[in-house]
Amino acid sequence: MTRQPLAVFLGPLVLVELFSGVLQIYFSPVYASLAEKFGVGIGTLSWSLTGFTLASAISTPVFCKLGDVYGHRKILRIQVAVVATGSVLIAVAPSFSVLVMGRVLQGMFPAYLPLMFGLVRDRYGDDDTKRAISYLTSILIFGVVFGLVAVGFITRYTDGPTWALWLPAVGTIVALAGLLLVRGEKVERRTDLRVDWVGALMLGAGFAFLLLGISEGSDWGWTSGRVLGSLVLGIAILIAWTMVELRIDQPLADLRWLFKPHFVPIYIVGFCTYLAVLGGQVVGSTFMAAPSKVLGYGLSLSPFGISIWLAVTFFAMFLGVLSTAWLGNRIGFRTVMMIGAVMAAVGYLGLVFWHNSLGVVVVLTAIAVGGMGFIESSTRTLVVGGLREWEVSMGEGIYELSISLGPAVGSAVLGAILSANASKVHGLATEHGYRMSWLVMGGSCAIAAVVAIGFVISGRAKKAPTAG
Numbered sequence: 001m002t003r004q005p006l007a008v009f010l011g012p013l014v015l016v017e018l019f020s021g022v023l024q025i026y027f028s029p030v031y032a033s034l035a036e037k038f039g040v041g042i043g044t045l046s047w048s049l050t051g052f053t054l055a056s057a058i059s060t061p062v063f064c065k066l067g068d069v070y071g072h073r074k075i076l077r078i079q080v081a082v083v084a085t086g087s088v089l090i091a092v093a094p095s096f097s098v099l100v101m102g103r104v105l106q107g108m109f110p111a112y113l114p115l116m117f118g119l120v121r122d123r124y125g126d127d128d129t130k131r132a133i134s135y136l137t138s139i140l141i142f143g144v145v146f147g148l149v150a151v152g153f154i155t156r157y158t159d160g161p162t163w164a165l166w167l168p169a170v171g172t173i174v175a176l177a178g179l180l181l182v183r184g185e186k187v188e189r190r191t192d193l194r195v196d197w198v199g200a201l202m203l204g205a206g207f208a209f210l211l212l213g214i215s216e217g218s219d220w221g222w223t224s225g226r227v228l229g230s231l232v233l234g235i236a237i238l239i240a241w242t243m244v245e246l247r248i249d250q251p252l253a254d255l256r257w258l259f260k261p262h263f264v265p266i267y268i269v270g271f272c273t274y275l276a277v278l279g280g281q282v283v284g285s286t287f288m289a290a291p292s293k294v295l296g297y298g299l300s301l302s303p304f305g306i307s308i309w310l311a312v313t314f315f316a317m318f319l320g321v322l323s324t325a326w327l328g329n330r331i332g333f334r335t336v337m338m339i340g341a342v343m344a345a346v347g348y349l350g351l352v353f354w355h356n357s358l359g360v361v362v363v364l365t366a367i368a369v370g371g372m373g374f375i376e377s378s379t380r381t382l383v384v385g386g387l388r389e390w391e392v393s394m395g396e397g398i399y400e401l402s403i404s405l406g407p408a409v410g411s412a413v414l415g416a417i418l419s420a421n422a423s424k425v426h427g428l429a430t431e432h433g434y435r436m437s438w439l440v441m442g443g444s445c446a447i448a449a450v451v452a453i454g455f456v457i458s459g460r461a462k463k464a465p466t467a468g
Contacts, residue, residue: 003317005229006128009124010132010136011104011115012175012178012179012181014135014139015078015171016080016142016172016178016179017112017139017143018175019060019137019168019172020109020162021081021140021145021147022143022144022150022167022168023141023168023172024093024109024143025147025148025314026147026148026164027048027136028281028284028285028306029148029151029155029164029303029304029306029310030135030165030285030289031151031285032286032303032342033161033303035286035440037160037161038099039093039132041419042286042419042422042427042429043215043276043415043418046282046411046412046418047100047334047415048100048103049103049133049279049282049407050215050411051103051104051107051409051414052103052104053278053279053404053408054103054204054208054408055104055106055108056105056107056108056109056209056404056408057203057316057404057405058204058207059107059110060114060251060400060404061401062111062195062200062252063075063111063115064114064400065195065250065252069113069194072122075115076112076116076179076414077176077179079108079109079112080112080175080179081186082105083109084172084176085105086102086104086105086108087102087169087373088098088102089101089102089192090103090106091165091166091169095346099449102109105311106168109282110400110403110404113137113140113402116132116136117132117133120132122426133251133384134325137321137376137377138322140320140340141376142318144317145311147150147167147313148307148310149307149308149310150164150169151164152304152306152307153302153304153307154167155303155304155307156303162345163304171370195252195307196251196252198244198249199241199244199252202237203238203241203252205234205237206234206237206238206283207405207408208234209230209231210231210235210438211234211408211412212230212234213227213228213231213413214231214409214413215415215416216230217416217420218416218420219419251293253397253398257268257273262450263383265335265400265451265454265455266382266383266399267377267398267399268398268402268447269375269379269448270340270375270379270406271402271405272341272448272451273340273371273372273375273445274403274444275343275409275410275413275441276408276410276440277368277369277441278406279407279408279409279410279411279413280410280411280441281417281439282411282418283414283438283441284310285310286287286418286428286429287299287361287434288301288305288306288310289301289302289430290428294426295428295431297356297431299358299361309358310365311371312366313362314369315377316367316370316373317370317372317373319330319373320340320373320374322371322377323374324336324373324374324377324378324381325377328357333378333381333382333385334378334382334455334459336377337378337379337455338452338453339383340370340372340374340454341371341445341449341452342371342449343370343374343452344367344371344372344375344448344449345368345371345443346364346365346367347365347369347372347445348364348438348442349442349443349445350364350442351364351365351438351447352439353387355379355434355438370443375448379399383399389468402425407435408440413440414440414441417436417437417440420433421433421436462468
């Protein structure tokens with residue numbers, strides 16, 4: 001059977017990845033509108049992001065392993081079908097609890113890229129695989145910008161957020177049809193692989209209890225039995241999960257990768273920056289929507305205004321992704337990663353002190369998100385570049401797990417901060433709550449920056465000639 005040209009093969013994958021970008025961001029402009037529509041407070045509202053990110057963290061290694069066992073194409077089709085189902089459920093949700101259920105299903109998308117990389121790697125050479133990674137990553141970021149602009153115009157010319165919620169539903173269904181129609185040659189699979197379902201259940205239960213305790217701490221009381229019990233139980237399950245994963249032959253996630261010196265800094269940088277940039281979506285969106293004349297803070301933007309200005313900031317990420325390869329080949333990908341982490345820290349820490357002007361907020365957010373663009377590409381390049389061919393799947397899988405856990409933890413922690421600082425008069429977060437949130441986000445990125453700086457220094461020390 002004649003192999004398809006790479007461009008033809010990537011066609012349906014590009015469409016899937018385009019709407020992957022859309023579904024990752026399209027909630028940001030409408031968080032405040034959804035809170036009003038369903039009558040929920042900011043603490044409850046954050047569960048629409050926490051459930052989404054928690055599902056991402058748990059499902060990613062499961063889908064990656066299923067792809068290795070049953071075939072990347074087959075599992076990608078199933079995964080896209082699950083995400084499409086969740087997207088439709090969100091669009092028709094009669095209650096907030098149903099919407100969160102849809103977000104959980106929709107959150108099972110992050111294994112798209114690893115499965116796509118596996119599809120290409122099985123059929124094409126290394127050079128084609130690298131080109132595919134570049135194309136698909138760029139389309140993902142373009143999808144984010146496209147989603148923000150599209151949601152902005154839909155909300156402007158329709159009544160409320162309802163029609164905007166259909167955007168990823170329709171797009172993902174069309175992308176699924178493309179995947180089902182396009183066929184490719186079969187690839188031989190290993191028959192000795194299996195999925196660690198027990199590990200998946202333990203990981204899910206551990207983080208569910210841990211994030212439940214963090215999210216509900218302000219409502220239940222941080223010293224209450226329910227909160228302490230949830231936190232202790234979550235930590236205990238995760239410790240047990242770690243011990244099990246280190247002992248079995250085919251773990252859900254080979255945690256031995258976490259202790260390899262080359263990868264530890266990359267995983268930390270990815271976790272910390274994703275915690276802030278993606279885990280902080282509710283923070284930025286609700287602050288932009290907050291009525292300044294009533295509260296004395298906020299930017300009083302409509303969903304359309306939020307969409308357009310967020311699109312401007314995420315365009316900075318798009319530029320960062322596009323320029324990473326050029327910069328990396330000249331100054332090194334470690335240095336690019338370091339620059340990205342420093343930019344993210346500067347942007348969010350700046351918001352702690354300066355947030356009363358739309359222009360200042362947009363510029364500082366663009367600096368932070370632009371830094372994320374450098375990190376988005378440089379970290380994956382560093383991970384794949386440090387692996388042998390048969391190690392790519394596992395090493396990349398651990399990285400995807402780390403960047404999925406970051407937003408899950410971030411959304412829970414930041415949601416708890418906003419909820420704890422909600423006004424008893426109007427139920428909205430206070431200015432102090434937003435400052436504390438930006439401080440946590442900036443602090444997380446500052447940790448990433450320190451780790452990245454150390455990574456650059458250690459890399460230069462290894463290259464330096466020894467005396468004698």
